Amino acid sequence: xxxYDDERDRSxxxxxxxxxxxxxxxxxxxxxxxxxxxxxxxxxxxxAVRDVTLGIREHEITAFIGPSGCGKTTVLRxxxxxxxxxxxxxxxxxxxxxxxxxxxxxxxxTEVRRRIGMVFQKPNPFPKSIYDNIAFGPRINxxxxxxxxxxxxxxxxxxxxxxDEVKDRLHASALGMSGGQQQRLCIxxxxxxxxxxVLMDEPCSAxxxxxxxxxxxLMRELKKTFTIVIVTHNMQQAARCSDRTAxxxxxxxxxxxxxxxxxxEYDATxxxxxxxxxxxxxxxxxxxxx
Amino acid sequence: xxxxxxxxxAMSLRPRRTWRTVKSAAMSMMMLAAFVIIAMPLAxxxxxLVAKGASVAFxxxxxFFTKTIPMVERRPGPGMGPAxxxxxxxxxxxxxxxxxLGILGAVYLHEYxxxxxxxxxxxxxxxxxxxxxxxxxxxxxxxxxxxRFGYSAFGGALGLACLMLPVVIGSTETMLRLVPNxxxxxxxxxxxxxxxTILTVVxxxxxxxxxxxxxxxxxxxxxETAPLLFALGAATSYNPHFFEQANTALSVQIFGNATSSFVxxxxxxxxxxxALVLLTFLVxxxxxxxxxxxxx
Numbered sequence: 001x002x003x004y005d006d007e008r009d010r011s012x013x014x015x016x017x018x019x020x021x022x023x024x025x026x027x028x029x030x031x032x033x034x035x036x037x038x039x040x041x042x043x044x045x046x047x048a049v050r051d052v053t054l055g056i057r058e059h060e061i062t063a064f065i066g067p068s069g070c071g072k073t074t075v076l077r078x079x080x081x082x083x084x085x086x087x088x089x090x091x092x093x094x095x096x097x098x099x100x101x102x103x104x105x106x107x108x109x110t111e112v113r114r115r116i117g118m119v120f121q122k123p124n125p126f127p128k129s130i131y132d133n134i135a136f137g138p139r140i141n142x143x144x145x146x147x148x149x150x151x152x153x154x155x156x157x158x159x160x161x162x163x164d165e166v167k168d169r170l171h172a173s174a175l176g177m178s179g180g181q182q183q184r185l186c187i188x189x190x191x192x193x194x195x196x197x198v199l200m201d202e203p204c205s206a207x208x209x210x211x212x213x214x215x216x217x218l219m220r221e222l223k224k225t226f227t228i229v230i231v232t233h234n235m236q237q238a239a240r241c242s243d244r245t246a247x248x249x250x251x252x253x254x255x256x257x258x259x260x261x262x263x264x265e266y267d268a269t270x271x272x273x274x275x276x277x278x279x280x281x282x283x284x285x286x287x288x289x290x
Numbered sequence: 291x292x293x294x295x296x297x298x299x300a301m302s303l304r305p306r307r308t309w310r311t312v313k314s315a316a317m318s319m320m321m322l323a324a325f326v327i328i329a330m331p332l333a334x335x336x337x338x339l340v341a342k343g344a345s346v347a348f349x350x351x352x353x354f355f356t357k358t359i360p361m362v363e364r365r366p367g368p369g370m371g372p373a374x375x376x377x378x379x380x381x382x383x384x385x386x387x388x389x390x391l392g393i394l395g396a397v398y399l400h401e402y403x404x405x406x407x408x409x410x411x412x413x414x415x416x417x418x419x420x421x422x423x424x425x426x427x428x429x430x431x432x433x434x435x436x437x438r439f440g441y442s443a444f445g446g447a448l449g450l451a452c453l454m455l456p457v458v459i460g461s462t463e464t465m466l467r468l469v470p471n472x473x474x475x476x477x478x479x480x481x482x483x484x485x486x487t488i489l490t491v492v493x494x495x496x497x498x499x500x501x502x503x504x505x506x507x508x509x510x511x512x513x514e515t516a517p518l519l520f521a522l523g524a525a526t527s528y529n530p531h532f533f534e535q536a537n538t539a540l541s542v543q544i545f546g547n548a549t550s551s552f553v554x555x556x557x558x559x560x561x562x563x564x565a566l567v568l569l570t571f572l573v574x575x576x577x578x579x580x581x582x583x584x585x586x
């Protein structure tokens with residue numbers, strides 16, 4: 001990992017795929033990509049989330065679900081240090097990426113974000129051409145060779161199932177595309193820098209069902225190459241495409257009258273939706289609140 | 291079930307004259323009247339400019355725009371060439387000083403300083419600076435520059451730059467505020483640094499607005515007279531040197547000639563006024579074409 005600013009040695013990559021022999025089904029056979037332990041996030045004096053402990057595994061889709069204000073987006077934004085951009089945001093507890101503390105002073109947020117990409121709730125293409133949108137990431141990483149950029153643009157657009165729709169108008173403005181196309185463009189732009197993880201913050205909430213179905217199909221394709229973490233309000237979506245689901249909820253603190261989010265349950269998606277351990281999860285899944 | 295074209299239904303669907311429709315009509319009339327009242331002075335200005343200026347400026351085209359200014363006021367004849375060059379020098383110089391400084395200042399205020407104490411102080415000072423009368427700015431430049439180094443186009447440019455700077459800062463900061471935060475986040479999420487994000491995402495997105503804001507400041511400065519009265523002196527021949535010798539400008543010539551008692555001079559003032567309006571119009575047009583191409 002090249003997360004350290006000053007470290008040039010690439011040979012120190014931890015062996016991620018070493019299998020640990022274990023008969024216990026509950027323990028992970030593969031060390032997780034992210035490990036969160038008692039993670040909590042404050043905005044100024046307000047505690048937004050507390051007690052999040054979970055591990056996110058490679059080449060899986062992990063879904064965060066829960067009612068509004070439960071902190072799932074906040075936790076997601078911790079994973080690539082996007083919360084750094086919010087004044088007053090503080091992260092406590094432990095958050096490691098392949099065993100490296102993401103919030104260590106020796107870790108550069110910029111380097112973290114190059115490896116952990118993010119797709120946002122509202123499609124946010126740059127007001128540039130389709131080509132320049134995709135080429136933005138590679139360019140800031142120092143790729144200037146035209147034929148190489150062409151190749152990256154084509155590969156990324158194909159990866160986001162967008163190539164056939166836009167190959168004849170690569171130099172048209174990205175703002176002229178439909179919402180669903182814009183969101184797939186944002187996915188293509190994210191995978192163009194070849195991250196290891198793609199974080200998605202309610203990527204389909206602004207899209208119609210047909211565009212949503214295309215994105216979900218795309219996610220299933222992408223998880224072969226990337227690890228995906230998705231925040232969603234749509235429980236069917238979590239049930240349809242995720243491997244694991246984390247259910248968050250918000251609790252009102254009697255003293256401070258603040259609502260703080262917390263992780264209630266984290267398990268295989270099939271189990272969460274068929275046989276949840278916690279009553280709060282069951283109530284939410286069955287539509288009794290939220 | 292009504293049959294197609296039912297006369298009773300057709301009657302009930304007709305527009306009805308109620309108090310609401312009367313109010314609506316009255317308000318529309320008032321707005322139209324307001325527009326006419328606003329447009330009238332503008333039309334009057336353009337009309338008198340063309341009526342009195344065109345015959346002077348375009349009499350022996352292009353003499354008026356190229357010949358030098360007569361040394362003796364009462365002598366009739368063309369010539370505003372040195373003043374046109376002077377206006378371009380002074381305004382161009384002021385633009386070169388104020389626009390880069392103003393844009394950098396606004397980038398600091400909006401992207402780096404934000405609500406820090408220093409940024410708030412700078413923002414407040416810029417606001418105060420907007421309210422400083424141009425004659426006071428002229429006096430300031432006269433004291434710190436002209437008294438020491440003598441008349442020059444640069445002194446005039448300095449005065450105009452002081453007037454333009456707060457306008458450029460203000461309009462640029464507004465434009466930066468209009469760039470959605472999602473755009474910055476998209477760039478950061480791809481691993482871009484802050485400087486990179488500002489240079490390649492924020493500024494290009496705000497560019498059309500920044501250009502029009504700067505342009506407004508340029509157009510205002512081009513017609514400014516007071517600071518130039520102190521700093522330029524009164525040349526009648528071409529002076530292409532930016533840093534030395536007395537120069538002149540269209541606005542100064544309009545002021546001097548219009549207050550003269552000789553008809554020939556007054557005519558030249560009208561011609562100069564028309565030339566000034568045409569000049570600012572051309573600059574505005576050029577910038578609009580430029581920004582339109584920028585936007586694609």
